[in-house]
Amino acid sequence: MPLLAARGVACSYGTRTVLQGFDLIAEPGTLTALLGPNGAGKSTALRALSRLMRPDHGTVTLDGRDVWRLPRRELVRNVSFTPQLETAAWPMTVEQVVLLGRAPHRGWLRPYSREDREALRAALRQVELEDLGERDLDTLSGGERRRAMLARALAQNAGILLLDEPGAHLDLRHQIELFDLLRRLTRDCEVAVVLSLHDLNLASLFADRAVLLSGGQTLAQGPPGEVLTAELIRQAFGIAVETVPHPRNGATMVLPLPG
Amino acid sequence: MKGRGFAVLVAALAAALLLAATGSLMVGSAAIPIRRMLELLTATGPSLERTILLELRLPRIVLALLVGAALAGAGTAYQGLFLNPLADPFVIGASSGAALGATMAILLRASAWGPAALPLAAFCGSLAAVGLVYLLGSAAGGRSSPLTLLLAGAAVSTIVGSLVSLLMILHDQSLSVLFNWLLGGLATTTWREIAWGGPMIAAGVLSIWLLARPLDALGLGDETAQSLGLPVARFRLAIVLAASLTTAAAVALAGIIGFVGLVAPHAARLLVGGRNARVLPVSCLLGGLLLLLADDAARSLARPQEIPVSIVTSLVGGPFFLFLLRRGSRAREAR
Amino acid sequence: MKRISGGGRPALLLLAVLLVMVLATGRADAAAVPKRVISLAPSLTEMVFALGAGDRLVGVTTYCNYPPAAKRVAKVGGLADGSLDLERVMALKPDLVLAIGDGQRRSIDAFRRLGLRVEIVHSETFDDVFTALTQLGSLLGREAAAKGLTAELSRRVERVHRAVAALPPAARPRVFYEVWDRPLMTANRDTLIGRLIDLAGGVNVFADIASHYPQVSPEAVVERRPELIVAPDHHASVVDARTLARQPGLASLPAIRNGRILVLDGDLVSRPGPRVADALELLAHTLHPDLIPVPLVAGTRKAPAP
Numbered sequence: 001m002p003l004l005a006a007r008g009v010a011c012s013y014g015t016r017t018v019l020q021g022f023d024l025i026a027e028p029g030t031l032t033a034l035l036g037p038n039g040a041g042k043s044t045a046l047r048a049l050s051r052l053m054r055p056d057h058g059t060v061t062l063d064g065r066d067v068w069r070l071p072r073r074e075l076v077r078n079v080s081f082t083p084q085l086e087t088a089a090w091p092m093t094v095e096q097v098v099l100l101g102r103a104p105h106r107g108w109l110r111p112y113s114r115e116d117r118e119a120l121r122a123a124l125r126q127v128e129l130e131d132l133g134e135r136d137l138d139t140l141s142g143g144e145r146r147r148a149m150l151a152r153a154l155a156q157n158a159g160i161l162l163l164d165e166p167g168a169h170l171d172l173r174h175q176i177e178l179f180d181l182l183r184r185l186t187r188d189c190e191v192a193v194v195l196s197l198h199d200l201n202l203a204s205l206f207a208d209r210a211v212l213l214s215g216g217q218t219l220a221q222g223p224p225g226e227v228l229t230a231e232l233i234r235q236a237f238g239i240a241v242e243t244v245p246h247p248r249n250g251a252t253m254v255l256p257l258p259g
Numbered sequence: 260m261k262g263r264g265f266a267v268l269v270a271a272l273a274a275a276l277l278l279a280a281t282g283s284l285m286v287g288s289a290a291i292p293i294r295r296m297l298e299l300l301t302a303t304g305p306s307l308e309r310t311i312l313l314e315l316r317l318p319r320i321v322l323a324l325l326v327g328a329a330l331a332g333a334g335t336a337y338q339g340l341f342l343n344p345l346a347d348p349f350v351i352g353a354s355s356g357a358a359l360g361a362t363m364a365i366l367l368r369a370s371a372w373g374p375a376a377l378p379l380a381a382f383c384g385s386l387a388a389v390g391l392v393y394l395l396g397s398a399a400g401g402r403s404s405p406l407t408l409l410l411a412g413a414a415v416s417t418i419v420g421s422l423v424s425l426l427m428i429l430h431d432q433s434l435s436v437l438f439n440w441l442l443g444g445l446a447t448t449t450w451r452e453i454a455w456g457g458p459m460i461a462a463g464v465l466s467i468w469l470l471a472r473p474l475d476a477l478g479l480g481d482e483t484a485q486s487l488g489l490p491v492a493r494f495r496l497a498i499v500l501a502a503s504l505t506t507a508a509a510v511a512l513a514g515i516i517g518f519v520g521l522v523a524p525h526a527a528r529l530l531v532g533g534r535n536a537r538v539l540p541v542s543c544l545l546g547g548l549l550l551l552l553a554d555d556a557a558r559s560l561a562r563p564q565e566i567p568v569s570i571v572t573s574l575v576g577g578p579f580f581l582f583l584l585r586r587g588s589r590a591r592e593a594r
Numbered sequence: 595m596k597r598i599s600g601g602g603r604p605a606l607l608l609l610a611v612l613l614v615m616v617l618a619t620g621r622a623d624a625a626a627v628p629k630r631v632i633s634l635a636p637s638l639t640e641m642v643f644a645l646g647a648g649d650r651l652v653g654v655t656t657y658c659n660y661p662p663a664a665k666r667v668a669k670v671g672g673l674a675d676g677s678l679d680l681e682r683v684m685a686l687k688p689d690l691v692l693a694i695g696d697g698q699r700r701s702i703d704a705f706r707r708l709g710l711r712v713e714i715v716h717s718e719t720f721d722d723v724f725t726a727l728t729q730l731g732s733l734l735g736r737e738a739a740a741k742g743l744t745a746e747l748s749r750r751v752e753r754v755h756r757a758v759a760a761l762p763p764a765a766r767p768r769v770f771y772e773v774w775d776r777p778l779m780t781a782n783r784d785t786l787i788g789r790l791i792d793l794a795g796g797v798n799v800f801a802d803i804a805s806h807y808p809q810v811s812p813e814a815v816v817e818r819r820p821e822l823i824v825a826p827d828h829h830a831s832v833v834d835a836r837t838l839a840r841q842p843g844l845a846s847l848p849a850i851r852n853g854r855i856l857v858l859d860g861d862l863v864s865r866p867g868p869r870v871a872d873a874l875e876l877l878a879h880t881l882h883p884d885l886i887p888v889p890l891v892a893g894t895r896k897a898p899a900p
Contacts (some may be wrong), residue, residue, distance in 0.1 A: 081486035442676070
């Protein structure tokens with residue numbers, strides 16, 4: 001399984017620095033959660049990792065090689081990126097959208113093969129969208145659309161999945177199902193998942209590692225239990241919380257203190 | 260739409276096209292009934308009617324199909340490139356460039372150098388204008404984003420168009436010649452011109468078709484397309500090249516004909532959905548059919564005077580476009 | 595019978611040869627003279643009729659309205675490429691197609707490609723009329739008629755010229771020719787009407803402008819103080835003193851206040867054809883009634899018998 005790593009990455013938009021000194025190793029079989037308030041640099045970090053944004057300093061490497069020197073095809077076969085928002089300009093079916101995930105393997109000219117169709121079916125099954133394959137994307141609910149995007153990432157068969165707020169706008173049940181699926185992938189297929197999310201408790205329940213960002217800086221990095229302390233959360237979010245262990249599995253749960 | 264349904268649709272359209280082409284062979288001042296026409300097609304030996312059929316009507320029909328397909332194909336490409344349903348083949352300067360080329364050729368009396376001078380000048384002018392738009396668009400945004408291309412296209416079209424108008428006013432003795440060319444016409448085409456333009460149009464449309472899947476990916480946004488490995492900037496250049504070559508060839512042969520490139524892709528999408536690999540062939544077939552029927556009308560409605568075909572496409576295209584919009588919005592609401 | 599002397603025999607032979615030649619060429623001429631002619635311009639149509647060959651016309655444009663007989667000839671389309679019905683032209687089986695050139699290039703190429711004989715007769719300027727008539731005369735085998743017509747036209751032009759040539763600039767009235775009212779358009783010296791005004795002993799107030807049919811502002815017109823306003827009868831609205839006065843800015847013109855307005859048949863002054871002499875006399879009479887007596891009424895010229 002390939003290894004995606006970031007070392008000392010710094011990014012800026014114009015003169016505004018949005019990320020500094022970012023280090024990360026996406027180990028196979030782990031789910032890493034990027035946490036922090038809005039504007040902390042989570043999306044930027046994901047874009048730097050997926051080669052959508054060029055860092056001013058630092059390197060992003062895949063198996064030790066600089067991703068910016070890799071052939072594009074090789075990179076996208078190993079790393080997939082799912083943005084937070086995606087709209088289709090033209091009516092497209094779920095199948096068409098998911099099949100596009102095969103482009104890194106099939107190329108842009110050759111017709112899709114049986115292998116591609118198998119990957120499509122497997123991906124749809126995993127996100128429970130097999131019956132909705134022929135439907136147009138814009139007839140689906142928000143959650144179903146998210147799952148379709150995830151299916152595309154799965155069809156891409158990359159060893160590293162980068163997702164920008166995959167749980168946003170999903171109801172609780174679908175969020176749980178999504179994270180369950182992702183964790184199963186890391187356990188069963190040795191996939192490395194790096195995602196950003198707002199819900200600290202979900203991160204605590206499903207992530208193996210957490211990275212807490214604030215103002216572009218990394219405040220802490222490690223197992224969720226170590227990162228989600230009241231002091232660090234106050235530093236990052238500016239609110240007072242109390243942490244309690246989960247009654248069933250002992251994971252750190254964050255309880256905001258109103259007033 | 261399942262694969263089989265699509266094949267049926269394409270076959271039906273091709274059949275309709277063939278039927279329309281045969282019917283169009285019978286449209287004209289000289290009345291040639293169908294039985295006589297079949298006799299003439301198989302006969303040898305010169306005759307006036309045979310000349311009319313093979314030298315006047317047939318090349319015109321072939322050109323209508325070619326140019327209709329070209330404009331529809333380019334329209335599909337540009338709509339996919341700009342993610343804008345109002346894009347047509349002339350949105351980044353192809354028409355104003357061609358007009359300037361034609362104006363220069365007419366004013367410099369280039370027709371003295373041969374009948375190919377005017378179409379060639381229009382062709383080069385068209386490509387030059389698009390090239391300029393692309394350069395300006397890339398310089399401004401760093402990457403040729405759709406918005407900067409559209410803006411640069413609007414700017415260049417306006418400037419070049421004004422230049423053309425100025426030249427027309429200052430040399431108004433040639434006004435009617437240029438005006439007639441601009442309005443578009445398929446009447447005086449030759450097999451030779453078709454031999455030049457046809458392969459170019461075919462190559463252009465084929466290239467666009469090969470780029471159909473990247474166009475789909477682009478429809479999901481630049482980021483998604485890039486994350487799937489598409490070299491977005493390079494791809495945009497390729498699409499602009501293919502589409503502008505196709506458009507330039509069409510304009511050089513037939514002048515500026517509007518609406519076909521706008522309406523055909525929309526109609527195609529209503530029939531087969533958004534996948535460009537399917538939209539493109541259907542769009543080209545519809546475009547050819549549309550232009551053929553429009554040309555038939557243009558040469559029949561006001562006999563013996565011929566109405567410029569672009570007037571017919573606008574008159575018919577306008578209401579048809581509104582109809583498509585209503586169909587489309589009703590379909591969207593039904594979901 | 596006395597035998598023809600040796601010297602006489604060659605002479606007789608020569609005479610016989612000459613006779614045969616004359617007869618042969620006569621027949622060849624008769625064979626070469628086009629009998630089915632199509633005219634692609636109203637000016638050419640008028641000239642063909644004026645030369646007495648109007649009955650040979652089998653096709654004309656939709657604009658060919660003079661002489662009245664022209665209206666009965668089959669129509670093949672408009673003036674320019676793209677409005678000509680190629681099939682109809684072909685179907686009429688002409689042995690000669692007359693074109694004016696500009697704006698008809700592609701159609702001319704198409705006709706030639708299809709085996710038709712196309713002759714380009716330029717008729718754009720005043721001087722073109724004479725060369726065109728001569729050219730048409732030789733094309734149609736009506737050289738004598740052409741010669742006679744050009745001679746007569748020259749005579750009439752010369753008559754006007756003699757009357758007004760010696761006039762000093764001050765004695766030449768200033769003329770404004772209104773091509774169209776909305777937008778306000780006029781003609782410069784390079785147009786037919788511009789030339790006619792000059793030949794008729796007037797001064798076109800906009801002679802010097804670069805474009806042939808420029809758009810001008812009413813102020814410019816007022817500034818140049820025309821003494822006579824000439825306008826064609828096909829206009830956006832009826833042309834008379836009242837409607838002209840309604841044009842913003844023009845009401846103050848002395849020409850309008852004094853009713854010095856001449857409305858004439860627009861075709862007379864836009865078609866370089868046999869009626870240019872009519873147009874010239876009409877203009878000259880309006881400008882200098884004392885120098886040029888009663889003009890010929892436009893449109894009453896009869897075509898000479900074929």
